[in-house]
Amino acid sequence: MAKILELKGDNPFKVRAYLRAARSIEALNSELSELIEKGEDLKKIEGIGKEIEAKIKELIGTGHLSAYEKAKKGIPSSLLGLLEIPGLGPKTVAALHKKLGIKDVNGLEAAARKNKLIGIANIREKAQANILKGIEILRRGRERIPLKTAFSIAEELKSYLAVSSAVEKIEIAGSLRRRKETIGDIDILIASSRPQEVGKRFLAYPHIKKVLAEGETKYSFITSFNLQVDLRIVDKRSFGAALLYFTGSKDFNISLRRIAQEQGYKINEYGIFSLGPSLKKLGGEKEKEIFNFLKMRYIPPVLREDRGEIELALKGQLPLLVKPKDVKGDLHVHSNYSDGESSLDELARKAQERGYRYLAVCDHSQSLKVAGGLDKNRVKEKEEEIKRLNKKFRNFRLLFGSEVDILSDGKLDYPPAVLERFDIVIGAIHTGFKQSKKQLTKRIISAIKSGYVHIIAHPTGRLFGVRDAYELDFEKIIQAALDYNVALEINCYPQRMDLDDIKARAAAEKGVVLSLGTDAHCLEHMDALDFGISLAQRGWLGKDNLINTLSLKKLYQWLSLKR
Ligand SMILES: [Zn+2]
Ligand SMILES: [Zn+2]
Structure with a gap:
């Protein structure tokens, strides 16, 4: 209301009254609807008088506010859109509309690029540049990047900042600290009694594309990776x-x-x-x-x-979450038998460095030619080599595995005589994503029922920046996985992170077991398991919900149920 009234040049006292009310409502600890339900007097809240109280009650009771509808009349909705630009207030929007006839974001951008804003509503060069920055932020909107990418950028920045003697404490906050699968921006928090010194170092970071804000304790910029970083500097005691x-x-x-x-x-x-x-x-x-x-x-x-x-x-009853040290192996990596870069020996060495007891090397199956799928002879060669290698390992085993394509009719990409030879079989969809929800669900379920598949890989098929998850009847898949004792994978590949936390939790709550696999195609990818663990934790999973926490012996027992 305040913004619209100001845009229309209404009485400034009225505008301020709405702003004041809005601010105290934002600061409330309870929802207004709850207060109304309890019959509390809203007028006790600072800044809320009789008139605004009546409007709040109308809005909460009916979902509409007639005064708002009335005030909005005659204002083009694109002009209201201009109010969404960070840093652009109603007074300026009104002036730009009146003097330059600007009606929307595109018009505003064009005018700013031609230097036409200068002189209007006290706009100078800097303010004009800020408006362009605001437009860019608005447009960038909610683009998000994979956790792993954001994590490395943040870690690098953290070590860069930590060097300064003005930094007493430093932590990465926000969704990155919560390990969300995708990240919108990086939040860094610093304790310091010399905030300006910290700010100076922050702004001297070499990979800045654009500085968005510099206040005494609040700084923000966009990195050359197009990621926004916000820095807050607080007192140690807070x-x-x-x-x-x-x-x-x-x-x-x-x-x-x-x-x-x-x-x-x-x-x-x-x-x-x-x-x-x-x-x-x-x-x-x-x-x-x-x-x-x-x-x-x-x-x-x-x-x-x-x-x-x-x-x-x-109640003191938080779930006991799986810990990194509980995980005894990675159950999905590729070797240079298919499209991976590393040899079996190199993979085994890396796995042992990470403290694993086992590693499942699951190369692609025959029809996936683009990814070097293995024909029967190559399967045999790989089996021989794994046998040979396993003889020399102590306290460690390579599992002879395959990531078998679930073909478009739901059949598996090897005949039973080949499938039986593997220690571990992962079923996966890599083609025919455009099938209907019903077909895709049926396809996965027929793999689950096949009796050969231990794990369904990357169950929803999402690949950030490439394609969204395909639609599945996930309830049915959970039920089938439970009935046939098949694990669903949490694929830790940074662009996949599939299943997500919510689906993993739903599956585990029904009693379905899950499996962590990095889908590594080179040694470095194997480190992404840590992000898979945090995803599992976000899905409330404990040690018992994952097959990767089993001892080698117990894992073999579980796998042999299908043999
Ligand atoms: Zn795959
Ligand atoms: Zn794979």
């Missing part, structure tokens, strides 16, 4: 509270704030405070303190999504 706040998720924070308030506390990015006649700061230097005050278990960042973890932490 570091834990700020870390909690900037780690999110947003939903998690909202719920946690509500829990705090119910217990007589207020939490924000500066600390935890006791409510009462005057706010008293109780803590905030460490995240753990805040959880302790709220009488709940520490919630690891991977779980902070408000999917039931807060309730369980209050």
Whole structure:
């Protein structure tokens, strides 16, 4: 309302009244709808008078606000779109519309590029450049990049910043700390008593494409990889509270704030405070303190999504998550028998370096010619070599495996006589993605029922930046996997991360077992298993939900159920 009224040049007092009300509503710990339900007097909230209270009730009761509809009339919707540009206020939009006839983002961009904005509504060169930056950010929108890519960029930046003596503490926050599969931007949090010095170092980073903001404690730029990095500098005594706040998720924070308030506390990015006649700061230097005050278990960042973890932490019943050291092997890698770069021996050595007891080398099957699929003779050669190598290993085994194509009719890409020879068979769809949901579901289920397949690889087929997940009747697949004791894979390849956390959790809750596989095509790819583990943790998986945590002996037993 405030933005629209200002755009129309309405009474400034009215505009300010809406802004004030909006700000105090944003700062509330409870939903307005809840307050109304409880019959509370909204006028007790700062900035809310009789008139605005009536409007809130109308909006929450009916889903509409007649005053808003009325105010909007006559304003082109594209002009309202201009208000979405970061840093562009209604007054400027109104002036640009009036003086230059600008109606939409494209028009604004064209005018700015021709230097026409200067002089209007006090716009100078810098402000004009900022408007162009804002347009770019708006357009870039919600482009996201794979976790692994963002992680390496963030780690590099972190070590670059940590060198400065002004940095007392440094952490990567945001969705990266929660290990989401894709990342929109990087959040870095620093504790320092010399913020300007830190900011100076930040802005001297060599891979900056564009600086977006430089304040005293808040900086942000776009890297040459087109990724936005936001830096916050806080006082050491608030570091834990700020870390909690900037780690999110947003939903998690909202719920946690509500829990705090119910217990007589207020939490924000500066600390935890006791409510009462005057706010008293109780803590905030460490995240753990805040959880302790709220009488709940520490919630690891991977779980902070408000999917039931807060309730369980209050009861002291958080799930026991799988740990990196529980994982005894990678169950999906490729060798140079198919399209991988490394020999069996090299793969085995890398696996042992990572502390594994076993490694399943699952090369492609015969019809996948583009990926060097193995014919019967090559399968035999590979089998011989694995036998030979396994004789010399101690406490380690290569598993003779195959990633067998599930053909478009649901049949497997080798005859039974070949399939039987493998220690481990992964079924996968690599062609015919355009089939209907029904066909694709049937195809996967017939592989599950085949009696030869141990694991379904990358079950939904998504590949970031290339294709979305295909549609599947996932309930049916879960049921079939359960009935036939087939594992569903969490493919840790950074562009796949498939299954995702939500589907993995749904499968595990029904009792389906899962399997971690990096789908590595070179040695370096094998390190992506760590991201697969965090994905499994985000899916609430424990040690018992994954077959990779089995001892070699137990794994052989499980695999031999199909032989
Ligand atoms: Zn595959
Ligand atoms: Zn593969």
